[in-house]
Amino acid sequence: MTSNATLLARRRRLLGAAYRLFYEEPVHLVSGSGVWLRDADGRDYLDAYNNVASVGHCHPLVVEALSTQAATLNTHTRYLHEAVLMYAERLLELMPDALGNVMFTCTGSEANDLALRAAKVFTGGTGIIVTKHAYHGVTELTAGLSPSLGAGAPPARDVYYVAAPDPLHDGSTDGTMFAADVRAALERMRADDVAPCALLADTIFSSDGIQPFPLGALRLAAEEIRAAGGLFIADEVQAGVGRTGTHMWGFARHGVVPDLVTMGKPLGDGHPIGAVAARPPIFDMFGERARYFNTFGGNPVSARVGLAVLDVIRDEGLTANAAQVGAALEQAVRAIQSRTACIADVRAAGLYLGAEIVDPATEAPDAARAAAIVNTMRAKGVLISNSGPAGNVLKIRPPLCFSPQNVDMLASRLEDSIAASA
Amino acid sequence: MTSNATLLARRRRLLGAAYRLFYEEPVHLVSGSGVWLRDADGRDYLDAYNNVASVGHCHPLVVEALSTQAATLNTHTRYLHEAVLMYAERLLELMPDALGNVMFTCTGSEANDLALRAAKVFTGGTGIIVTKHAYHGVTELTAGLSPSLGAGAPPARDVYYVAAPDPLHDGSTDGTMFAADVRAALERMRADDVAPCALLADTIFSSDGIQPFPLGALRLAAEEIRAAGGLFIADEVQAGVGRTGTHMWGFARHGVVPDLVTMGKPLGDGHPIGAVAARPPIFDMFGERARYFNTFGGNPVSARVGLAVLDVIRDEGLTANAAQVGAALEQAVRAIQSRTACIADVRAAGLYLGAEIVDPATEAPDAARAAAIVNTMRAKGVLISNSGPAGNVLKIRPPLCFSPQNVDMLASRLEDSIAASA
Numbered sequence: 001m002t003s004n005a006t007l008l009a010r011r012r013r014l015l016g017a018a019y020r021l022f023y024e025e026p027v028h029l030v031s032g033s034g035v036w037l038r039d040a041d042g043r044d045y046l047d048a049y050n051n052v053a054s055v056g057h058c059h060p061l062v063v064e065a066l067s068t069q070a071a072t073l074n075t076h077t078r079y080l081h082e083a084v085l086m087y088a089e090r091l092l093e094l095m096p097d098a099l100g101n102v103m104f105t106c107t108g109s110e111a112n113d114l115a116l117r118a119a120k121v122f123t124g125g126t127g128i129i130v131t132k133h134a135y136h137g138v139t140e141l142t143a144g145l146s147p148s149l150g151a152g153a154p155p156a157r158d159v160y161y162v163a164a165p166d167p168l169h170d171g172s173t174d175g176t177m178f179a180a181d182v183r184a185a186l187e188r189m190r191a192d193d194v195a196p197c198a199l200l201a202d203t204i205f206s207s208d209g210i211q212p213f214p215l216g217a218l219r220l221a222a223e224e225i226r227a228a229g230g231l232f233i234a235d236e237v238q239a240g241v242g243r244t245g246t247h248m249w250g251f252a253r254h255g256v257v258p259d260l261v262t263m264g265k266p267l268g269d270g271h272p273i274g275a276v277a278a279r280p281p282i283f284d285m286f287g288e289r290a291r292y293f294n295t296f297g298g299n300p301v302s303a304r305v306g307l308a309v310l311d312v313i314r315d316e317g318l319t320a321n322a323a324q325v326g327a328a329l330e331q332a333v334r335a336i337q338s339r340t341a342c343i344a345d346v347r348a349a350g351l352y353l354g355a356e357i358v359d360p361a362t363e364a365p366d367a368a369r370a371a372a373i374v375n376t377m378r379a380k381g382v383l384i385s386n387s388g389p390a391g392n393v394l395k396i397r398p399p400l401c402f403s404p405q406n407v408d409m410l411a412s413r414l415e416d417s418i419a420a421s422a
Numbered sequence: 423m424t425s426n427a428t429l430l431a432r433r434r435r436l437l438g439a440a441y442r443l444f445y446e447e448p449v450h451l452v453s454g455s456g457v458w459l460r461d462a463d464g465r466d467y468l469d470a471y472n473n474v475a476s477v478g479h480c481h482p483l484v485v486e487a488l489s490t491q492a493a494t495l496n497t498h499t500r501y502l503h504e505a506v507l508m509y510a511e512r513l514l515e516l517m518p519d520a521l522g523n524v525m526f527t528c529t530g531s532e533a534n535d536l537a538l539r540a541a542k543v544f545t546g547g548t549g550i551i552v553t554k555h556a557y558h559g560v561t562e563l564t565a566g567l568s569p570s571l572g573a574g575a576p577p578a579r580d581v582y583y584v585a586a587p588d589p590l591h592d593g594s595t596d597g598t599m600f601a602a603d604v605r606a607a608l609e610r611m612r613a614d615d616v617a618p619c620a621l622l623a624d625t626i627f628s629s630d631g632i633q634p635f636p637l638g639a640l641r642l643a644a645e646e647i648r649a650a651g652g653l654f655i656a657d658e659v660q661a662g663v664g665r666t667g668t669h670m671w672g673f674a675r676h677g678v679v680p681d682l683v684t685m686g687k688p689l690g691d692g693h694p695i696g697a698v699a700a701r702p703p704i705f706d707m708f709g710e711r712a713r714y715f716n717t718f719g720g721n722p723v724s725a726r727v728g729l730a731v732l733d734v735i736r737d738e739g740l741t742a743n744a745a746q747v748g749a750a751l752e753q754a755v756r757a758i759q760s761r762t763a764c765i766a767d768v769r770a771a772g773l774y775l776g777a778e779i780v781d782p783a784t785e786a787p788d789a790a791r792a793a794a795i796v797n798t799m800r801a802k803g804v805l806i807s808n809s810g811p812a813g814n815v816l817k818i819r820p821p822l823c824f825s826p827q828n829v830d831m832l833a834s835r836l837e838d839s840i841a842a843s844a
Contacts, residue, residue: 007502014510015720016523016702017709021500028502032495050497052717058493067489071480073454074692075472078443080429080450088436101438106528106694107718113561121574138716139535140563152543152712157579265717270496272528272694272718280438287439290574294560295474295687296529296694298437 002040004028022385023378032057035399035406037383046382048398048410051352054241054266055312056401062269065308069301076299077104083303090310091275094248096257101283104298105274108237108264109137115260115276116141116198118286119231125195126157129185129225131164133389135207136200136235145200148207148389158194160185164208165217168345168356175217175254182221186228196230198260203250204239209388210354210395212244212347218254226259231282234258238352241266242313242400245323245350253349269312271305272296318400319350325402326350332411333396340418342369351402354387355394365390369421376417382410424462426450444807445800454479457821457828459805470820470832471805473774476663476688477734478823484691487730491723498721499526505725512732513697516670518679523705526720527696530659530686531559537682537698538563538620540708541653547617548579551607551647553586555811557629558622558657567622570629570811580616582607586630587639590767590778597639597676604643608650618652620682625672626661631810632776632817634666634769640676648681653704656680660774663688664735664822667745667772675771691734693727694718740822744772747824751775754833755818762840764791773824776809777816787812791843798839804832 007028011019028040034056037045047057055062069083077084088102105111120126128145130136135148143149144156162181165172172178182199189196199221205211222232239250240263247253249261260278267273274297286292296302313319330348333355337343341360346353357370370386373394377384387395394414398406429450433441450462456478459467469479477484491505499506510524527533542548550567552558557570565571566578584603587594594600604621611618621643627633644654661672662685669675671683682700689695696719708714718724735741752770755777759765763782768775779792792808795816799806809817816836820828 002504004502007504007507010507010511011502014507014514014523015499015525016700016705018525018705018712018714019499019709020713020715021502026502029495029497030503032497037495037497052498053496058496060493063489063493066492067485070488070692071482071485073451073459074475074480075451075454075459076474077437077441080426080433080443080448081452082424082429085429085432085436089432092436101436103437103440107532107716109716110529110532110561117562117565138714139532139561140539141561143539143712149712152708268718270492270718270721270723272724278438283438283440286574287441290440290565290571291442292440292560293442294529294531296690296692299692301692302694 024375025378027378035402044381046406046409048396049383049385050399051238051243051397052265052270053399055269055309055318056399059269059312061312062305062308065304066271066301069304074299074301076295077297078293081300083300083307084298087303087306090307092277095261095277098257098279099261099277100280102275102277103283103292104302105276105294106272106296107274108262109139109142110294111262111264111274111276112136112142112200112235113139114292115233115262116200118278118282119198119233119260121286121289122282123195123197123230125197125230127160127189127194127196128156128158129160129162129182129199131201131205131208132161133164133208134202160189164205165211165214166209167213172214174214175220178217179220179224182224186224196225196228198231198233199225200233200235202235202238203254204244204349204352206238207387209393210347210352212349212352215254218251219256222256222258231259232256233260233262235262237262237264242319242322243350243352245319245326248319267309268302268305269309271302273302273306313400316401322350322400325404325407328404329353329396329407332407333414336411336415336418342366342418351398351400353396357392357394365392367391370394372421373417376420377413380413380417382413446797447800449800457824466803468804468828468831470818471807472821473660473665473819474687474692475821477691477731477740478821481691481734483734484727484730487726488693488723491726496721496723498717499719500715503722505722505729506720509725509728512729514699517683517699520679520701521683521699522702524697524699525705525714526724527698527716528694528718529696530684531561531564532716533684533686533696533698534558534564534622534657535561536714537655537684538622540700540704541620541655541682543708543711544704545617545619545652547619547652549582549611549616549618549652550578550580551582551584551604551621553623553627553630554583555586555630556624582611586627587633587636588631589635594636596636597642600639601642601646604646608646618647618650620653620655621647622655622657624657624660625676626666626771626774628660629809631815632769632774634771634774637676640673641678644678644680653681654678655682655684657684659684659686664741664744665772665774667741667748670741689731690724690727691731693724695724695728735822738823744822747826747829748772750826750829751818754829755836758833758837758840764788764840773820773822775818779814779816787814789813792816794843795839798842799835802835802839804835
């Protein structure tokens with residue numbers, strides 16, 4: 001078997017300097033099933049991080065759909081095929097009626113990029129509002145709207161920043177503060193003579209530190225951007241497809257119907273699928289001006305995989321599971337919080353939980369301790385990560401089939417890891 | 423069975439106005455194998471168009487690699503995995519030594535977008551040269567470098583256009599004319615005070631009408647862009663991976679080693695795989711400034727599929743097949759040309775052939791007749807398309823496993839279709 005050191009050297013030599021690995025001691029994985037991942041030494045890890053494997057690693061029904069369709073036909077959307085239409089119908093059935101069209105890409109980056117292209121055509125504007133530590137993708141445009149990537153991604157043209165909601169620090173109890181921030185950004189746009197195009201927001205503000213609250217913030221913010229002639233684009237790559245438990249989409253928690261909805265990571269249980277849902281007038285106008293062809297987007301294999309994932313979510317009741325097990329997870333982490341001074345905040349929606357790690361003495365964000373906890377968890381066989389502008393927010397985001405027993409194991413290892421990091 | 427009319431109506435309602443279908447009477451496909459596609463009525467079509475199914479539709483070894491790995495593990499590049507490294511090694515073994523790194527995306531659009539991001543960081547320049555009817559992708563940046571998309575894709579910042587080589591019309595016999603055009607574009611850049619970044623070129627100028635000649639044009643043009651401090655990016659989405667028969671990559675026909683090589687369509691036999699190869703100093707500098715993570719890019723399933731495609735190309739001798747069968751194809755179409763006045767030019771490299779359709783009386787491009795031929799071919803059970811600035815170039819680009827018998831069938835149907843279109 002190849003040692004990690006050898007793999008690391010090959011990786012650096014072959015893939016170059018831009019790739020990053022998780023953990024001080026990277027994990028060399030060889031197989032996965034459900035919420036479990038196995039490394040090359042035969043050691044099992046509880047996966048409490050990967051939302052991409054939304055219905056569990058290597059779900060047999062998803063693998064079967066993939067394998068069967070790949071053996072039958074894999075072409076593209078310039079021929080007629082029923083699967084892409086069935087998948088479009090199923091996705092749209094899960095959305096508010098106003099969202100009547102869907103287009104397919106291969107990644108969330110491509111989905112956000114396409115949504116922005118369409119929004120620019122529809123509004124005639126160019127000004128885009130994102131949060132200060134947003135992440136929306138890796139194309140030049142979406143990387144330029146992803147300040148969390150740092151200086152390596154130069155800001156896109158006409159980008160305006162707002163603070164994500166952050167009740168722990170900004171004291172907000174409702175969405176008026178976020179909406180006021182959006183309004184102020186629109187005023188700066190007006191002063192710059194830039195016409196508004198869109199507010200693009202991750203509906204759980206994942207890279208801003210996981211901010212599921214206050215509810216209603218996105219509804220009020222959408223009213224602001226629309227009053228200025230722009231569109232509200234809900235980036236559901238993180239919160240979407242049942243993760244929050246109470247709703248299929250993060251925007252629905254906020255009581256808002258977006259103009260455009262972008263989807264990615266969890267759609268394909270690992271297979272590359274992205275999508276953009278829209279109010280039909282938006283794609284009508286985009287389609288009048290531009291044709292769009294994504295070679296692999298919406299191909300029959302991706303469509304069958306996407307359908308299988310939606311089938312599994314429905315048939316296994318995974319949205320309800322995210323609500324129930326997510327509540328147990330939140331309760332367990334809050335119980336730990338009550339026994340340690342280093343967790344300043346626990347915030348969660350379904351199976352998406354952030355726990356803010358601070359120095360108990362100063363209450364300042366403690367990224368080093370968060371990293372230590374993440375690495376100790378990995379050593380103890382549980383995979384999580386950290387996030388947020390200060391890097392001090394534990395990010396817990398397991399596959400939707402996480403069980404109460406998985407919560408017990410995670411909580412036990414988490415409490416031990418926090419103690420070990422003191 | 424669902425009628426085409428019903429599917430068309432559902433499609434327009436669900437997917438919106440930006441999608442386009444091939445053929446006056448679209449094809450409703452249900453299965454594929456090798457060079458054959460079958461429609462919902464059980465009718466078989468000879469596929470002489472799809473380079474995506476590079477080693478043939480639903481190749482069993484590719485399907486097996488896909489299915490086996492999808493059932494085992496499908497994660498991402500933030501964990502160690504051997505398959506992505508093996509795939510990187512195999513791709514780089516097929517390239518000149520100077521290209522020592524490779525990064526993975528899901529699509530050719532993402533590959534071009536990433537290559538341009540890296541080129542901008544490395545050169546500090548922003549000026550990009552593309553051909554006048556180029557196609558390089560659908561992200562905002564790459565669509566803006568794709569004038570073939572028309573007015574729906576606004577030009578990217580600092581884009582400069584050059585005419586693609588076109589010996590039939592520009593009379594060029596070597597690459598000096600194209601190189602001079604690139605030099606003139608660099609002079610316009612200098613006059614605009616724009617620092618050069620890159621020349622981005624499809625190495626067979628597919629959307630410019632399929633222009634495999636004159637050889638050496640890209641070598642001389644690369645010398646011009648480099649002398650000005652920019653990079654040469656070879657877009658191998660069309661010509662790459664053995665298609666031209668004599669070489670694995672289109673740039674190699676021109677005797678040039680690019681700074682960056684972008685790959686897409688044919689890599690995965692239908693599975694979404696894109697890649698960028700680079701001289702290591704380019705990704706070193708990019709990696710110092712920026713991290714890059716493409717959720718699905720380089721995942722174990724895509725890597726195993728990519729490896730399987732390269733295995734099949736090697737084990738079935740498909741590059742040599744492209745050379746031999748491509749030569750037979752060219753000979754057959756030239757024979758037809760000798761018997762009709764409507765083909766002004768036949769140009770080919772391996773299994774990529776363009777045939778320029780003109781009005782015999784005026785010698786003007788005849789897009790209507792080209793379209794009629796394409797649609798008649800479809801009615802006769804052979805799938806091809808048309809391309810080029812005037813839309814009058816028949817585009818013949820079958821899977822690499824095309825056989826001499828397939829050539830005979832195609833040639834027979836083509837001659838009949840030309841006669842029927844008179």
